[in-house]
Amino acid sequence: MIASKRILITGGAGFIGSHLCERLLKDGHEVLCVDNFFTGRRQNIAHLLDEKRFELLRHDVTFPLYVEVDQIYNLACPASPVHYQFDPVQTTKTSVMGAINMLGLAKRLRKPILQASTSEVYGDPTVHPQVESYWGNVNPIGPRSCYDEGKRCAETLFFDYHRQHKLEIKVIRIFNTYGPRMHPQDGRVVSNFIVQALRGEDITLYGDGLQTRSFCYVDDLASGLVKMMATPSEVTGPINLGNPVEFTMRQLAERILALTDSKSKIVHRPLPQDDPKQRQPNINVAKKILEWEPTVQLEQGLQSTIHYFDNLLRGHQHPIS
Numbered sequence: 524m525i526a527s528k529r530i531l532i533t534g535g536a537g538f539i540g541s542h543l544c545e546r547l548l549k550d551g552h553e554v555l556c557v558d559n560f561f562t563g564r565r566q567n568i569a570h571l572l573d574e575k576r577f578e579l580l581r582h583d584v585t586f587p588l589y590v591e592v593d594q595i596y597n598l599a600c601p602a603s604p605v606h607y608q609f610d611p612v613q614t615t616k617t618s619v620m621g622a623i624n625m626l627g628l629a630k631r632l633r634k635p636i637l638q639a640s641t642s643e644v645y646g647d648p649t650v651h652p653q654v655e656s657y658w659g660n661v662n663p664i665g666p667r668s669c670y671d672e673g674k675r676c677a678e679t680l681f682f683d684y685h686r687q688h689k690l691e692i693k694v695i696r697i698f699n700t701y702g703p704r705m706h707p708q709d710g711r712v713v714s715n716f717i718v719q720a721l722r723g724e725d726i727t728l729y730g731d732g733l734q735t736r737s738f739c740y741v742d743d744l745a746s747g748l749v750k751m752m753a754t755p756s757e758v759t760g761p762i763n764l765g766n767p768v769e770f771t772m773r774q775l776a777e778r779i780l781a782l783t784d785s786k787s788k789i790v791h792r793p794l795p796q797d798d799p800k801q802r803q804p805n806i807n808v809a810k811k812i813l814e815w816e817p818t819v820q821l822e823q824g825l826q827s828t829i830h831y832f833d834n835l836l837r838g839h840q841h842p843i844s
């Protein structure tokens with residue numbers, strides 16, 4: 524039996540955050556979910572609101588936050604290119620000032636803090652698959668920079684608070700993650716393709732569709748985050764979390780068309796600027812230190828995601844509860 528802890532999750536009403544809230548409540552903890560609802564939605568956590576150990580606070584992490592907790596998961600930040608480029612200045616502020624405030628909180632409390640960093644710190648990578656020791660290939664002034672550089676600066680802050688203030692930090696680099704509760708309009712490839720296929724609309728493949736990604740199911744990701752938080756204090760990361768099974772976006776489109784039995788056509792649209800050509804995590808460190816690896820196969824994960832969006836599009840209130 525794990526001792527119950529008070530756990531703060533920033534960005535807890537978002538896609539990954541809501542699954543993490545659920546997981547930590549299941550493990551017997553108290554959860555304080557902090558979110559400003561920029562991209563997160565109340566319906567993602569509506570089914571948790573009656574739970575006595577769950578508390579929801581509307582708050583923007585770019586402002587200071589004074590609460591008493593035992594652990595902090597810092598997930599607050601828009602994650603899809605469409606959302607983080609909508610207000611790029613706010614994106615950088617959220618990453619950088621949000622990190623400073625949450626680190627200040629962890630410093631006052633002397634408690635561990637986990638940062639949801641990203642594979643975007645590797646930019647358009649020249650090392651493949653990406654290992655944690657790779658410093659990345661990031662454009663500092665492009666449309667993705669608000670997110671990439673914001674997240675890189677947050678990592679810098681985490682390691683400086685660790686060195687300077689002896690803070691217990693845990694940095695995880697999350698690779699593309701998918702599953703129920705992705706925002707249907709967030710423009711990410713899995714949600715776009717599924718929604719388009721279910722509606723019988725054209726599937727918008729950007730560029731030649733030969734660019735690759737590797738997709739991790741959200742339950743696997745949440746387990747990895749919890750395992751990281753449970754490591755001894757000397758484990759700081761950064762550690763990659765993701766599914767190393769890599770495929771092209773064309774293959775993904777074809778797979779989703781087959782699974783939804785859709786008659787949608789694949790059409791080509793211009794490739795966005797600075798779109799990484801390939802991405803695959805090397806997860807040897809996670810395997811060794813966290814004894815973690817993904818367990819959900821793409822087919823299985825896509826099926827439950829399709830089921831979620833199918834219910835959502837039919838207007839069901841709580842598609843997965």
Ligand code: NAD
Binds near residue numbers: 559564583
């Ligand atoms: P999401 O957009 O669904 O969730 C982000 C949450 O943060 C939302 O609920 C949003 O309202 C909240 N938020 C944004 N700005 C805030 C602010 N200033 N104050 C308080 N709350 C704020 O995205 P997600 O996919 O769940 O991503 C969660 C985290 O994981 C992010 O930090 C993201 O960078 C990271 N990540 C996600 C992926 C992925 O594939 N989903 C990949 C790499 C990293």
Ligand code: UDP
Binds near residue numbers: 587589626627629630
């Ligand atoms: N902070 C916070 N909650 C706390 C403690 C600090 O939000 O419980 C904020 C505080 O507003 C400060 C930031 O975290 O701006 C960084 O805190 P730190 O102690 O590192 O810096 P300082 O207060 O010395 O600027």
Ligand code: UDP
Binds near residue numbers: 710713795799
């Ligand atoms: N993509 C696509 N069609 C879409 C949305 C995205 O072909 O409707 C491509 C996009 O160009 C990228 C990949 O799918 O190469 C993953 O995009 P996403 O926005 O999901 O994540 P990221 O680029 O941040 O990995």
